[in-house]
Amino acid sequence: xxxxxLSFIVMGVAAVLLSGVMxxxxxxxxxxxxxxxxxxxxAGMFGLLDAHFAxxxxxxxxxxxxxxxxxxxxxxxxxxxxxxxxxxxxxGEMILSAAGVAVALVLGTKVGxxxxxxxxxxxxxxxxxxxxxxxxxxxxxxxxVKNVAATMFVEYLWAFELISxxxxxxxxxxxxxxxxxxxxxxxxx
Amino acid sequence: xxxxxxxxxxxxxxxxxxxxxxxxATFASFLLxxxxxxxxxxxxxxCGVTPVGTARQRxxxxxxxxxxxxxxxxxxxxxxxxxxxxxxxxxxxxxxEVGLFVGTLVVGYVYILRRGxxxxx
Amino acid sequence: xxxSTSAVVQFLNNNIGLVAGIGKIAIALVxxxxxxxxxxxxxxxxxxxxxxxxxxxxxGIFGFKLFGLGQPLADTIKLLFKEDFVPKHVNKFFxxxxxxxxxxMGLVAIQxxxxxxxxxxxxxxxxxxxxxxxxxxxxLFAMSALGVYGVALAGWSSNNKYALLGGLRAxxxxxxxxxxxxxxxxxxxxxxxxxxxxxxxxxxxxxxxxLPKWGIFLSPxxxxxxxxxxxxxxxxxxxxxxxxEAELVAGFLVEYGSxxxxxxxxxxxxxxxxxxxxxxxxxxxxxxxxWLPHAELVxxxxxxxxxxxxxxxxxxxxxxxxxAKVAIFMFLFVQVRFTLPRFRYDxxxxxxxxxxxxxxxxxxxxxxxxxxxxxxx
Numbered sequence: 001x002x003x004x005x006l007s008f009i010v011m012g013v014a015a016v017l018l019s020g021v022m023x024x025x026x027x028x029x030x031x032x033x034x035x036x037x038x039x040x041x042x043a044g045m046f047g048l049l050d051a052h053f054a055x056x057x058x059x060x061x062x063x064x065x066x067x068x069x070x071x072x073x074x075x076x077x078x079x080x081x082x083x084x085x086x087x088x089x090x091x092g093e094m095i096l097s098a099a100g101v102a103v104a105l106v107l108g109t110k111v112g113x114x115x116x117x118x119x120x121x122x123x124x125x126x127x128x129x130x131x132x133x134x135x136x137x138x139x140x141x142x143x144x145v146k147n148v149a150a151t152m153f154v155e156y157l158w159a160f161e162l163i164s165x166x167x168x169x170x171x172x173x174x175x176x177x178x179x180x181x182x183x184x185x186x187x188x189x
Numbered sequence: 190x191x192x193x194x195x196x197x198x199x200x201x202x203x204x205x206x207x208x209x210x211x212x213x214a215t216f217a218s219f220l221l222x223x224x225x226x227x228x229x230x231x232x233x234x235x236c237g238v239t240p241v242g243t244a245r246q247r248x249x250x251x252x253x254x255x256x257x258x259x260x261x262x263x264x265x266x267x268x269x270x271x272x273x274x275x276x277x278x279x280x281x282x283x284x285x286e287v288g289l290f291v292g293t294l295v296v297g298y299v300y301i302l303r304r305g306x307x308x309x310x
Numbered sequence: 311x312x313x314s315t316s317a318v319v320q321f322l323n324n325n326i327g328l329v330a331g332i333g334k335i336a337i338a339l340v341x342x343x344x345x346x347x348x349x350x351x352x353x354x355x356x357x358x359x360x361x362x363x364x365x366x367x368x369x370g371i372f373g374f375k376l377f378g379l380g381q382p383l384a385d386t387i388k389l390l391f392k393e394d395f396v397p398k399h400v401n402k403f404f405x406x407x408x409x410x411x412x413x414x415m416g417l418v419a420i421q422x423x424x425x426x427x428x429x430x431x432x433x434x435x436x437x438x439x440x441x442x443x444x445x446x447x448x449x450l451f452a453m454s455a456l457g458v459y460g461v462a463l464a465g466w467s468s469n470n471k472y473a474l475l476g477g478l479r480a481x482x483x484x485x486x487x488x489x490x491x492x493x494x495x496x497x498x499x500x501x502x503x504x505x506x507x508x509x510x511x512x513x514x515x516x517x518x519x520x521l522p523k524w525g526i527f528l529s530p531x532x533x534x535x536x537x538x539x540x541x542x543x544x545x546x547x548x549x550x551x552x553x554x555e556a557e558l559v560a561g562f563l564v565e566y567g568s569x570x571x572x573x574x575x576x577x578x579x580x581x582x583x584x585x586x587x588x589x590x591x592x593x594x595x596x597x598x599x600x601w602l603p604h605a606e607l608v609x610x611x612x613x614x615x616x617x618x619x620x621x622x623x624x625x626x627x628x629x630x631x632x633x634a635k636v637a638i639f640m641f642l643f644v645q646v647r648f649t650l651p652r653f654r655y656d657x658x659x660x661x662x663x664x665x666x667x668x669x670x671x672x673x674x675x676x677x678x679x680x681x682x683x684x685x686x687x
Binding site (some may be wrong): 196197198199200202203204205206207208210211212214216218219221222223224225226230231232233234243244247248252255256258259262263266267268269270273274276277280281284287288291295297302307308309 | 331332334335338339343375389390391392393394395397398399406409410413415417418421440441442443448449453469470471475478482485486488489492493496497499500503504505506564565568569570572576623653655656659660663664667668671675678679681685686
Binding site for chain 3 (some may be wrong): 055072145
């Protein structure tokens with residue numbers, strides 16, 4: 001057992017234990033901070049597996065951006081644990097959530113099966129004797145970032161373009177929710 | 190001959206050393222410093238005025254909006270880094286592809302700008 | 311004696327990667343830890359010159375004054391012996407944790423900076439970048455992104471209105487400018503075709519005409535945006551709204567004292583050094599002397615020293631050049647702090663989102679088209 005394997009196992013065990021700690025925290029801020037450390041550990045594990053881009057984006061996007069929103073919302077609301085109550089879920093909400101999960105599962109599986117993927121020969125991009133479809137990875141194992149890029153920008157071209165619509169929907173949604181009150185005020189005035 | 194080890198081990202070592210230094214400095218100051226607490230020293234410092242209410246109040250939703258818009262543009266930036274690395278191989282195809290992607294997001298940006306979501310009033 | 315020496319040599323030969331790795335980390339850590347004390351002294355001296363005062367020029371060691379260079383040492387000792395109190399209204403765990411986060415992130419982030427090209431020891435080539443990932447300088451961004459939590463937690467755990475507002479403002483500002491910062495460096499990635507700082511520095515050792523082929527000449531707009539966002543990321547004036555003394559007493563720092571307080575500054579100065587070094591590597595040719603690529607420098611030194619020591623001397627010169635270039639930015643940080651007034655918070659967010667972001671995006675599109683036209687036709 002070498003040093004890399006040992007650190008991988010230690011980090012994995014620590015991540016699982018910390019996840020357990022996270023769901024038992026009373027204060028939301030504590031839970032969020034533990035979740036951040038779990039994500040950092042996951043990034044380290046990706047890194048030890050030579051998935052450099054996944055490691056870095058795990059920290060930049062998950063630990064560094066998404067968790068910032070969690071922490072901000074927790075701090076903005078400032079609810080003590082006594083006031084955190086779980087409201088009942090209506091039947092409509094349950095049906096909608098189930099439908100959402102189903103759509104996500106179907107789409108995820110389809111994309112995973114190559115539903116939206118494009119053959120490299122079709123587009124004539126990255127033409128070489130060892131094309132992506134035949135030989136993976138295209139750029140050699142030490143070029144992880146380039147391999148991820150080749151997969152995303154050629155094979156999953158349509159999925160990538162669809163992400164921009166997802167992002168724009170999220171933008172509009174968040175602005176509409178956050179600006180609701182001030183728009184009503186402006187109409188009243 | 191190039192001497193090399195897994196590039197993540199140095200990060201782990203640096204992390205451990207950093208924790209040791211920062212934690213050690215805190216602990217050393219805890220050991221070495223005098224301990225003369227008094228009520229005024231341990232109280233909330235708000236310019237010497239007796240604090241009114243608690244700090245646990247609700248704050249402006251604008252911070253939330255900033256954070257969520259940051260996520261969305263951050264995801265865009267990290268995708269663009271992938272494209273930039275493969276710029277030479279993807280050529281004009283990549284530029285058009287990313288141009289469409291960025292173009293869609295610019296529409297969203299113009300929307301949030303027009304809605305005044307970026308005005309900090 | 312002889313047997314033990316040869317055993318040590320044997321061990322070094324077998325584990326040269328490990329030993330060199332730890333050595334590089336130690337060097338980078340020592341640099342990062344020196345930045346804060348020395349810069350505090352430089353800052354006070356420079357402020358004194360700007361304001362026509364004398365500044366700290368007395369403290370010396372054994373009667374040697376050395377322009378007051380004993381001041382950093384005296385400051386450190388003073389901070390260690392100050393009372394380490396924890397106010398009773400704070401959330402104790404996070405109050406203690408918060409200063410450690412930026413300090414650790416500052417000390418780890420500096421590991422991604424190439425301190426030199428490489429040295430050759432007993433036939434082994436050792437690259438002088440402590441952490442060299444395929445994801446390149448994105449590692450620095452990741453570490454700087456995690457630094458936000460120190461500030462946010464300090465504000466929240468202090469349980470003080472000023473601290474909470476300061477912490478939230480600082481974190482909102484840091485994330486807002488992170489976007490423009492990331493977008494500003496994008497053109498450099500596709501100009502050099504890599505995320506690796508060593509490759510970027512090597513590409514900058516070429517020249518066109520009389521100018522060295524530095525990133526600053528290839529994409530000047532990126533350079534300007536990056537330097538401005540650098541000030542915002544490190545919470546320095548004119549972007550130090552979080553600490554605005556007049557309105558928020560000291561923002562997220564208000565309930566902190568002694569060593570905890572200085573850990574925030576340790577992290578801040580280490581991050582300033584790291585970001586300046588990143589700018590140097592991407593825009594100003596890193597550790598290389600202008601017009602003199604590393605290989606030529608080694609070739610010049612080889613007759614004077616022998617082959618292997620020449621690479622060591624070249625590495626030392628390179629480190630000196632890197633620190634000299636970073637020092638320019640450090641002086642800029644201080645000069646700006648004492649000459650420009652502070653922004654108002656709404657202006658700050660406006661500058662970030664309404665000006666910096668679109669300019670960075672426009673620059674990106676423009677550079678992409680220009681580079682494509684130059685290279686692909």
